[in-house]
């Protein structure tokens with residue numbers, strides 16, 4: 001990282017930490033009224049996630065992350081988002097080989113799975129089913145995330161991981177859409193891996209992540 005971008009990251013972290021402090025104070029105030037306990041807890045969890053993401057910007061090396069812990073956090077985060085945006089909760093099925101660990105920042109991996117889960121929920125608003133599989137062989141970890149939605153429109157499959165590719169009509173609060181899968185691909189690539197997307201029969205999309213297994217050379 002160049003000295004200039006280090007300063008930008010430090011500046012962003014500093015200013016975002018001020019935002020987190022304000023939100024934490026707001027959560028404390030809210031929690032004094034039992035009517036708002038659930039909201040206060042969601043804000044606190046979201047602040048902790050934000051802090052972890054900010055901390056991960058400066059992380060270069062960390063202990064290999066346990067996929068089950070990463071998925072637990074990503075599921076909780078996705079539930080928070082869906083419950084506060086009136087989305088239907090996802091039903092998950094997992095088949096995780098215990099040999100699987102992910103290299104690098106656990107906060108970054110959480111972002112990968114939250115983006116994939118939210119896409120599955122948005123593709124199937126009636127209530128998505130998401131199957132997560134993970135195996136390791138020959139020093140390579142393979143993680144699949146499959147859903148039961150309508151599948152990815154053929155017109156965007158070739159450019160799916162590029163920024164600003166979207167079928168959403170509404171713009172985000174910051175005016176941008178079509179960033180989720182670009183973020184997924186950037187994080188996977190930063191960790192030396194690759195991600196692909198396919199549709200499967202009779203329905204649904206499947207995302208496949210392949211990565212070097214942490215701690216295996």
Ligand SMILES: Nc1ncnc2c1ncn2[C@@H]1O[C@H](COP(=O)(O)OP(=O)(O)OP(=O)(O)O)[C@@H](O)[C@H]1O
Nearest residue numbers: 119120123151152166167168177178179180181205
């Ligand atoms: N699981 C999925 N099933 C069907 N289509 C999908 C799925 N995941 C992604 N897509 C399609 O790919 C597009 C791009 O996804 P991406 O996550 O990059 O952006 P977005 O969800 O449109 O916006 P953002 O994530 O920035 O809010 C989506 O608009 C949708 O059309």
Ligand SMILES: [Mg+2]
Nearest residue numbers: 115119180181
């Ligand atoms: Mg998305």
